[in-house]
Amino acid sequence: MNKDILNIVFTLFLCIVFGSAAILALEFSRLAQFFPLYVSVAGTILSIIYLIVLLIQYNKNRHEHERIAFIKPLRYIGWIVGYIGVIYVFGMFIATSLFILSFLLIETTMVWWKSLISVVCVLVAISTASRLLGVYWPTNILGF
Known part of the structure; x- marks a missing residue:
């Protein structure tokens, strides 16, 4: 390929x-x-x-x-599919935190404290947008 x-x-x-x-x-x-x-x-x-x-x-x-190599693009598709699966199991906020933190640490080799700052910024943006727009996230498998 x-x-x-x-x-x-x-x-x-x-x-x-x-x-x-x-x-x-x-x-x-x-x-x-x-x-x-x-x-x-x-x-x-x-x-x-x-x-x-x-x-x-x-x-x-x-x-x-x-x-x-054929495996390189599949790795990123795997990240997307994994993120969707984690959203289904754990919910939007936990999944987004885990996804951004793990992606930034593993794929981009970003420093851990910069990764944490990125996670906090994204969570603040998502929760602010959710409150302003009135978005209610569906429950997950675990019920929270």
Whole structure:
């Protein structure tokens, strides 16, 4: 596999995620569906546009592709799928804390105190936005 094909596969994955989020957002009540629906539709449209650009570039530069490891993009897809799974089990705030902290420490090798500051900033932003917009996060498997 080469880098361009993996980029196309990852963009297709994002397009599927945004498209399915748009379909799921249609099941929300009328007032609750606006933000998730518009974000997912915008994400779907932008990922389709980017996918078309990638396919055009791939067809133009078909002969000069370099081989790369297949596992690298799958690692980031794993991070996203793992984050969604942790949200399902532990809830939004705990999952976001664990995800940001572990991602920054493992993938970016950021210093631990900068990672903690990042986690606190994101949690403050999420909780402030939740209160201002009146967003109520669904309960998780554990019930908190």
